[in-house]
Amino acid sequence: MKFKVFFALVVLLASQSCKTSKISQDKSVNIVDNTAVSSITNKAPYDPRPGMKKLKNKYEITKRDGTVKLKKPMHFLVFGDSKGSIHMQDVLKRADILNPQFSITTADFVNKGAGGVGEMLYKKLDEESGWFFRKYPTWPTLGNHEVSGPKDQPYEDNYASGVNNFGDFFGLNDPLYSFTYGNAKFIAMDWIKATESKERMDWLENELKEAKGKLIFIFKHRPYYTVGNKSYKDVEGKSTPVTELFAKYKVTAVFSGHDHLYYRTIRDGVNYIVSAGAGASIYKLKRAGDAIPGDAYYGRTVENEKEFIFHSSNGEEVRFNEAMYFVVSVKVSGEKVTFEMIDTTGKIWDTFSFDGSR
Secondary structure (H helix, E strand, O other): OHHHHHHHHHHHHHHHHHHHHHHHHHHHOOOOOOOOOOOOOOOOOOOOHHHHHHHHHHHEEEOOOOOEEEOOOEEEEEEOOOOOOOOHHHHHHHHHHHOOOEEEEOOOOOOOOOHHHHHHHHHHHHHHHHHHHHHOOEEOOOOOOOOOOOOOOOHHHHHHHHHHHHHHHHOOOOOOEEEEEOOEEEEEOOOOOHHHOHHHHHHHHHHHHHOOOOEEEEEOOOOOOOOOOOOOOOOOOOOOHHHHHHHHOOOOEEEEOOOOOEEEEEEOOEEEEEEOOOOOOOOEOOOHHHOOOOOEEEEEOOOOOOOEEEEOOOOOEEEEOOOOOEEEEEEEEOOEEEEEEEEOOOOEEEEEEEEOOO
16 A cells, blocks of 8 residues: 555656646746856856857857758767766866867766755765856756655655755756757656656657757666666666657667666667766676677676676677776767767777768
8 A cells, every 4th residue: 555655656746747847848948047046055056058058159050941050060978977976076077178068967966865965965066066067068867866865754755855956956947858959959857757657758759749850869867778787677678668759759869877887779770878987886787688789888797896897889898997987978960970988087988970860
């Protein structure tokens, strides 16, 4: 009985969050309150929209037929899963050297984001990483650690508090949103699975429909495919109603985190990339057997806790004894999309180009 009540609460939260997001996307996603002050940091929130507006004004050209082109090729970074780690600073230093136009993230920048402990950890994130968020528009997503809080509090209370702290820090009303830049649309999805409510699935499909003719990038926390240590209940590793939507609308790439490693695969014509190496402990490759030919991945070996392995797309493997942390760089020139996995020393471990005009 308790499980049924708990599940019902989660579904209710999902439904309410989706309804809020619909309002945010349709009416206020481009409205920025320049007078807003974060109650956590007592300064302007790390809202990516003002910086993104400057980029759009500087580089976008709208043609007579309504299509949008860029004066300069698009360049953004993807990273996540630091959870307050000291290694995050090395990741951000490398990201700064790469000088992207903006970044999208795969969540879990704090270990607990709800309640008073969440406020404390967001203050720490502000002190250590705020310089990067202020310099580059950084689009956030909501992960399980953002809605984690005091163990003596009910899940639904921590979830609501976590969403509130997340919104206060980043200046966004809701973790479900989308934005466009050039010939691309970016769709942010949050921690709750879209399949848990019809409203969420409808919202997602409408967003995908509206992206017709554009490159589509999804970014979220929980992946759909992995080679790490997450359970099959958590990460199915097979086709689902959501991945079927991605294939139907020819999504260019889906970026995620959660399983602390790197993984790149193509399923049903869609690129799936796990970029979860921003500082948290790297996980074991317990599901490496789920990889298919052409996949690239990096993680901790199952046999040896102190050994790590990078498996390239051509099957070659490199083993080493120290964890590496990384970002994923994405460059878009017309319809050509190039992905690179780059570690904190600047070494490129994986590179792959994709024709988005398919």
